[in-house]
Structures are given as structure tokens and as C-alpha cells.
Amino acid sequence: TSPCPQCRGLGEAWAPDNVCIQCQGSKFYEEDKEIEITVPAGTLETDCVVLKNLGHIGPDLHSRGDIVIKVQITPHPIFQRNVKQSRIYLDKYDLLTEIEISVAESLCGFEHNIQHFDGQTYLIRSQNMTREGDFFEIEHAGLPDPQGAQGPDQRRTGKLIVVCHVKNLPPLTPEQKQQLRDILTTDTGYIKSRE
Numbered sequence: 001t002s003p004c005p006q007c008r009g010l011g012e013a014w015a016p017d018n019v020c021i022q023c024q025g026s027k028f029y030e031e032d033k034e035i036e037i038t039v040p041a042g043t044l045e046t047d048c049v050v051l052k053n054l055g056h057i058g059p060d061l062h063s064r065g066d067i068v069i070k071v072q073i074t075p076h077p078i079f080q081r082n083v084k085q086s087r088i089y090l091d092k093y094d095l096l097t098e099i100e101i102s103v104a105e106s107l108c109g110f111e112h113n114i115q116h117f118d119g120q121t122y123l124i125r126s127q128n129m130t131r132e133g134d135f136f137e138i139e140h141a142g143l144p145d146p147q148g149a150q151g152p153d154q155r156r157t158g159k160l161i162v163v164c165h166v167k168n169l170p171p172l173t174p175e176q177k178q179q180l181r182d183i184l185t186t187d188t189g190y191i192k193s194r195e
Contacts, residue, residue, distance in 0.1 A: 004029050028057065037069065040146035042093055042158075045073045045082070047146075079117065081143065085163075088135060093143045093158030098165055099124070106130050106166045114162060116141060124162055135163045 004023035023029050037049055048068050055065030073081075079095045090096060101110050109127040116122060124136050142158025172180070 035067075039071060040144075042143040042146045043071050043073075044092060045071060047071045076117070079160075087133065088161060088163070090161065091142075091158050093145055093156070094161055095142045095158065096161045096163065098163045100165050100167050101130060102167050103169050106132075106164075112162075114138075114160070116160070122160065130164050130166070132166045133163065135161055137161050 004020060035051065035054065037051065039049060043049075048070050051067040051069070053064045053066065055067045057064055079097050081090075081095055082092065083090060083096050085096070088096075097114060099112050099114070101112070107129055110125070110130070112124045114122045114124060120141075122138050122141060126136075138160040140157045141160035144158075145156040
């Protein structure tokens with residue numbers, strides 16, 4: 001709301017008994033105004049953006065209130081934040097994503113590209129055995145703290161955590177089972193232990 005421009009917030013026109021036509025004596029009028037705001041990267045669900053002196057006009061007809069915008073985060077289809085993981089400590093600026101790897105990749109190693117929403121591509125590479133739920137951390141690939149700096153020209157940034165899920169094997173033929181058994185067993189007939 002703003003003071004009525006016709007009667008300058010008096011509610012009357014030219015004489016006390018003449019009600020202003022534009023504001024109908026209310027002294028104020030409402031107008032729609034489009035305001036563009038920028039929400040900084042890393043803003044939390046609990047944060048608010050305050051637009052000073054852009055709210056309703058006060059009773060003194062001179063001061064304005066503030067507009068307070070409460071942030072709601074829309075879930076991303078690939079990256080998650082504020083997720084509870086039993087084995088992983090997640091900071092509020094960390095991002096989590098999940099990838100699927102085959103049993104062969106789990107046993108023999110793999111390379112996997114992660115396309116970040118900032119346009120950068122990160123390569124995940126493992127040359128060792130990777131188990132279900134194992135994860136990789138990429139420093140400074142999470143979200144920035146919109147308010148905090150760690151150094152003179154540095155902003156504190158979270159990590160990107162990539163959790164691996166091993167796909168189930170399709171049904172194996174008896175021959176395939178025997179081939180796996182031959183590869184994985186020792187001379188004693190027992191499955192080889194991990195070194």
C-alpha cells in the first residue's frame with residue numbers, strides 16, 4: 001500500500017465532507033509491483049531474504065515496512081542436501097548424489113562422470129573393489145556458504161558426496177556360475193579371502 005496520490009493520504013478531496021474518489025476515504029491505495037530478487041547459492045531452507053523499506057506504508061504515511069521472503073528449496077532430481085545418512089556426516093552445504101555400478105565395476109574398478117549443475121564435470125575413478133554404499137568425497141564441489149568466508153578471497157564450500165550402489169546380477173546360467181566359481185575359489189575349494 002502507498003498513500004493515495006490523489007488526496008495525498010488525507011482521505012478527502014478539497015473539503016472534509018468530500019470523500020476522495022480514488023481511495024474512497026481510506027487514505028491508501030494498493031498497487032501491484034513486480035520485484036526481482038536474487039537468492040544467493042547455498043541459501044538454506046530456514047533462511048529469509050529481507051527487502052528493506054519495500055513493504056506497506058506505515059501509519060505515519062512516511063516510513064515503509066520490510067518484505068520478508070521465506071525460502072523454500074525445491075528438490076533437485078539428482079543432487080540432495082540435508083539428507084540423513086547413517087555412515088556419512090553431511091554438513092549443511094554438502095551435496096549428495098548416487099550412482100549405480102555393475103558387479104564387474106564393483107570388483108574390477110570403474111570410471112564415472114558426474115555432471116554438476118554448475119556445468120562442471122567431475123570424474124569418479126576407482127581401481128579397487130567398491131562395495132554397496134561406499135562413497136567418494138569431492139572437496140569444494142558442494143554449495144557455498146552465502147555468508148561465510150574462510151580466507152581473504154575464499155568462500156567456504158561444501159563437498160559433493162557420491163554414494164555407489166551395486167546393481168544386482170541378472171540370472172546366471174550354470175556355465176557362468178561355474179566360471180565365476182573357478183575365478184573366485186582357491187585350490188582348497190573355498191572362496192578366496194580378501195587380501
